[in-house]
Structures are given as structure tokens and as C-alpha cells.
Amino acid sequence: MEKFKVDVAVIGAGNAGISAYHAAARLGKRAVLIDRGCGGAACSATRQVASKLLFAAAEAAHSIEEAEGVGVHAVLRHIDGRALMKRIQAECERFDAFSRDPVSEIPAADLIHGHGRFLNTHCLQAGERIVVEAASVVIATGSRVAVPGALAxxxxxxxxxxxxFELDTLPYSVAVIGAGPAGLALGQALHRLGVRVGIFESGSGFAALSDPVVRNVAARCVGEGMDVRRNVELLDARWDHASAILRFKDDDGQEFVERFAYVLIADRSIPDVHRLGLENTGLELDSRGVPAFTRRTLQCGDSSIFMAAGGALSCGPGAGELAGGNAARYPEVQECRQGPRLDVCHTAPQIATTGTTFSNLPKQGYAVGEAPLDIVSRNGTGRRRRGVLRVYGEIGTGLFLGAEMVGPEAGHIAQLLSWAHRNTLSIGQILDMPFHGAAMQEELRSALISLQGAMAKPVTAWSPAQSHLSMTE
Structure with missing residues (x-):
């Protein structure tokens, strides 16, 4: 049995793991990277490439269908699912061939091949023949999909x-479980490519939006033409070698059965820690086997183990950098400066949130501004559809708090507002910035003026019913 003694051991060679290794090494610590050879960083990048290629194909097909609205009479003759998937796979292979593998830059002496597993808090076994004794450990094993028992x-x-993206051709039909951001984006793209798609959400949620005005508008705009059912409970599922048969119950208690070729789970990811032997560490674990940790430091309790797996830190500095740095400093740790939330759902139109979301606003002392995000001018079809931008500000200080939105270029608007939030700007200071007259800029300016006016009124709390704009077709 070969033994190593190091300052920091990092489990997982994805983006977070590599960042954690370099952060510890920069602080002068002897660090090793334990990698089971799954290529996490490359897999993540390749998945993004595949998704973007699928979205581009869906947009191309949708543009042909919408072209008649501007006088271009194009005909969508056929969507070749086999050719489309073959192109996606070929482009991903080409991307992999030309991509730099960050693991290859790790010195051979610091790279240990094998599955890392805790023997105790400071001792790890890597594979069958290597034991690593580490003063501190970073868990950077990425995430995995949590499959509900009904679908197992x-x-x-x-x-x-x-x-x-491993399928040979586009499926005939797909049931998407959950109306989260990834499921919605993939479901809408497949729908536009001719796949029969059903989206089933157990609650009233839609793309993780918490503002009821934005959520309802998003459900109408993004869900247009798709079979989206919210407030349904998945009872059980079985397959008959040809398709999956799903049994649901709606909010009226009525049961119904649906049949699909495949079932897609896209938004139920959890940290992939189920084979790490964490029961040997004495850490407090939740029902999923994930250790409790502090998000500002990524430290598990007061131990020398730090969590950088599964999107542990959704904003601020990278999770790997923070976890690796604190592992190197242990027992001294530093808190990150929490940056503003910025989430973009790549549907058409886009859905985005930044800063404090509606559900996390204080119970009083805030105001809401609102403006429509007009979709008709972007696609030129003549159909009147409206998105919406809702911005939140603090009464008294005038500070910008956050926003939720759905509409064209929502991701760009959210990016601008996240910078304003990061620099603690007031609504007046944002309005003092230049706006160059593009539609997106004018819509943003209108929402901020609306918010500024609302903050001047004697309002201590706000409800969706007080919205001054009618978000109807």
C-alpha cells in the first residue's frame, strides 16, 4: 500500500476541483488532485456545447415557421433528427479534440488516479493501493441527477x-419532469424541432421564478404551444419496452395516464457524494447524504473538510477557489463577499433573475416597478405577446434590490442590473447612467422610472395585485 502525506487533498478533477488545487498551491501548500478519470471539466463544457447546438437548430426551425409574418414565405419541409444529432455529436467530438485538458497541466506527482473515499476525517483511500493522509480535504465531485423513486x-x-445527446436521433416524444430552467429550455427546443413534449411540474413553479406576475407571464410566453401542466403529482411509472407509461394526479385529485418514448430529468441535481464514505467522517449528513456546510466559507461544520461539489456556491468567487483557499488556510477561514444572484434560463424569450428575488424581499419597506418587454418587435409576426420586467427597490435608501423578468434579451438586462446591485447603486444613480435608445434600454429605463415613482409614495408593502400594468395578450 503506497502512502502520501499532504496539506490539501482535492477529490474530483472538474472545474471546481482544478480551481481548488491551484488555490491551495498558490498559498504554498502541498496539494494533490484525486481523479477517477471521468473528465468532469471537459464533460461540463461539452454538455454546454451540445445544448447550444440544439437551441440553435430549434431557433432555425422556429424562424422558418414565423417567417410568414414578415412576408417571407418559407417552407419547413422536414427536420432530420438523425442528421441533427449526428452533427451535435460530431461537433462535441471536435470540441473535445481541440480543447485544452486542464488536468494535463497538473504535475504528475500531484495527480492521483483512483476513486477517492474517506477512511476517516483526514485519511482517504484512492483506488486499491494508495492512501492519502491530508490536513484538509476539498470535495469537488460535481453533481448527479437525483432520480425520483417513481422513475427508478x-x-x-x-x-x-x-x-x-447520446441518442441516435430525435425522440418521438419526451416527458420533462419539472418546469425548472434546464428542463424548460431543453423541452422548448425539442418541441420546436417537432418532438411531442409534455412538461409536468409538481408545484406552481416555473423556471424558479418567485414573482407571481412574472411567473404567470413566463408560463404563457414560454409555454405557448407546449403541453405544460403544473400542480400535478407523479404517482408511478413503468415501461413496456416501447415507451414509458406515467400515472399522474392533478390538483383536483383526478388521475390520468400519459405515454412517452422517453422521460427527461434536467433540474434535480444534487452533489455527487454518495460513494465517498462520508459516514466515516462524523459529519452531519442530510437525507441525501450531503454534509451540512456554511455557504460563505464552504466549510463542513468546524471540520477540515470543504464542499465545492454540485454548485455549492452559486455566486461570488468560484466554489473551487474559495474551498481550496480555505482548506489551505485551515483552521483559519475567510468568508466570501457574496455577489448578486444572476440566473438566466435560455428559453425563448429568456427568463432571468438577479439580486434579491421577490420571495426573499423584506416583509415591508420595499417597492416594485414594472414595464412590459415587448416581444412582437423582435419576431415581426404581428402577434401581440408581452413579457414583463419587475424591479425592486428599498424605500428610504432608494437602493436597487433585485429583479425578475421574462422577455427578449432578458439575460442582458439582468447582467446590467447585477452590476448595479454589486456596486450598491440607488435607482437614481442607475437612471443617471446613459441609455442609448435601443428598445431593451428604453424598457429597462421605464421600469426603473416606475420603481422610482413607487418609492416616492407612502408604501410599506407591495402585493402583485398593486401592479399598475395589465399583462394580458
Whole structure:
């Protein structure tokens, strides 16, 4: 049995793991990277490439269907699903061939091949023949899809965002479980490519939006033409070698059965820690086996173990950098400066949130401004559809708090507002910035003026019913 003694051991060679290794090394600590050879960083980048290629194909097909609205009489003759998937796979292979593998830059002496598993808090076994004794450990094993028990028996009929792109051709039909950001984006793209798509959400949620005005508008705009059912409960699922048969119950208690070729789970990811032997560390674990940790430091309790797996830190500095730096400093740790939230759902139109979301606003002392995000001018079809931008500010200080929105270029608007939030700007200071007259800029300016006016009124709390704009077709 070969033994190593190091300052910091990092489990997982994805983006977070590599960042954690370099952060510890920069602080002068002897660090090793334990990698089981899954290529996490490359897999993540390749998945993004595949998704973007699928979205581009869906947009091309949708543009042809919408072209008649501007006098271009194009005909969508056929969508070749086999050719489309073959192109996506070929482009991903080409991307992999030309991409720089960050693991190859790790010195051979610092790279240990094998599956890392805790023997105790400071001792790890890597593979069958190596034991690593570490003063501190970073868990950077990425995430995995949490499959509901009702779907566990579907086997190859169950898809994730990774296995979706391994199919030889576009599926005939797909049931998407959950109306989260990834599921909605993939579901809408497949729908526009001719796949029969059903989206089933157990609650009233839609793309993680918490503002009821924005959520309802998003459900109408993004869900247009799709079979989206909210407030339904998945009872059970089985497969008959040809398709998956799903049984649901709606909010009226009525049961119904749907049949799809495949079932896609895209938004139920959890940290992939189930084979790490964390039960040997004495850490407090939740029902999923994930250790409790502090998000500002990524430290698990007061131990020398730090969590950088599964999107542990959604904003601010990278999770790997923070976890690796604190592992090197242990027992001294530093808190990150929490940056503003910025989430973009790549549907058409886009859905975005930044800063403090509606559900996290204080119970009083804030105001809401609102403006429509007009979609008709972007696609030129003549159909009147409206998105909406809702911005939140603090009464008294005038500070910008956050925003939720759905509409064209929502991601760009959210990016601008996230910078304003990061620099603690007031609504007046944002309005003092230049706006160059593009539609997006004018819509943003209108929402901020609306908010500025609302903050001048004697309002201590706000409800969706007080919205001054009618978000109807």
C-alpha cells in the first residue's frame, strides 16, 4: 500500500476541483488532485456545447415557421433528427479534440488516479493501493441527477441532459419532469424541432421564478404551444419496452395516464457524494447524504473538510477557489463577499433573475416597478405577446434590490442590473447612467422610472395585485 502525506487533498478533477488545487498551491501548500478519470471539466463544457447546438437548430426551425409574418414565405419541409444529432455529436467530438485538458497541466506527482473515499476525517483511500493522509480535504465531485423513486425502473427510457445527446436521433416524444430552467429550455427546443413534449411540474413553479406576475407571464410566453401542466403529482411509472407509461394526479385529485418514448430529468441535481464514505467522517449528513456546510466559507461544520461539489456556491468567487483557499488556510477561514444572484434560463424569450428575488424581499419597506418587454418587435409576426420586467427597490435608501423578468434579451438586462446591485447603486444613480435608445434600454429605463415613482409614495408593502400594468395578450 503506497502512502502520501499532504496539506490539501482535492477529490474530483472538474472545474471546481482544478480551481481548488491551484488555490491551495498558490498559498504554498502541498496539494494533490484525486481523479477517477471521468473528465468532469471537459464533460461540463461539452454538455454546454451540445445544448447550444440544439437551441440553435430549434431557433432555425422556429424562424422558418414565423417567417410568414414578415412576408417571407418559407417552407419547413422536414427536420432530420438523425442528421441533427449526428452533427451535435460530431461537433462535441471536435470540441473535445481541440480543447485544452486542464488536468494535463497538473504535475504528475500531484495527480492521483483512483476513486477517492474517506477512511476517516483526514485519511482517504484512492483506488486499491494508495492512501492519502491530508490536513484538509476539498470535495469537488460535481453533481448527479437525483432520480425520483417513481422513475427508478425506467432504465434506458430515462434521460438526463448528458444522455439526451447520446441518442441516435430525435425522440418521438419526451416527458420533462419539472418546469425548472434546464428542463424548460431543453423541452422548448425539442418541441420546436417537432418532438411531442409534455412538461409536468409538481408545484406552481416555473423556471424558479418567485414573482407571481412574472411567473404567470413566463408560463404563457414560454409555454405557448407546449403541453405544460403544473400542480400535478407523479404517482408511478413503468415501461413496456416501447415507451414509458406515467400515472399522474392533478390538483383536483383526478388521475390520468400519459405515454412517452422517453422521460427527461434536467433540474434535480444534487452533489455527487454518495460513494465517498462520508459516514466515516462524523459529519452531519442530510437525507441525501450531503454534509451540512456554511455557504460563505464552504466549510463542513468546524471540520477540515470543504464542499465545492454540485454548485455549492452559486455566486461570488468560484466554489473551487474559495474551498481550496480555505482548506489551505485551515483552521483559519475567510468568508466570501457574496455577489448578486444572476440566473438566466435560455428559453425563448429568456427568463432571468438577479439580486434579491421577490420571495426573499423584506416583509415591508420595499417597492416594485414594472414595464412590459415587448416581444412582437423582435419576431415581426404581428402577434401581440408581452413579457414583463419587475424591479425592486428599498424605500428610504432608494437602493436597487433585485429583479425578475421574462422577455427578449432578458439575460442582458439582468447582467446590467447585477452590476448595479454589486456596486450598491440607488435607482437614481442607475437612471443617471446613459441609455442609448435601443428598445431593451428604453424598457429597462421605464421600469426603473416606475420603481422610482413607487418609492416616492407612502408604501410599506407591495402585493402583485398593486401592479399598475395589465399583462394580458
Amino acid at each position: 425502473g425506467l432504465n434506458e427510457r430515462l434521460l438526463t441532459p448528458d444522455t439526451l
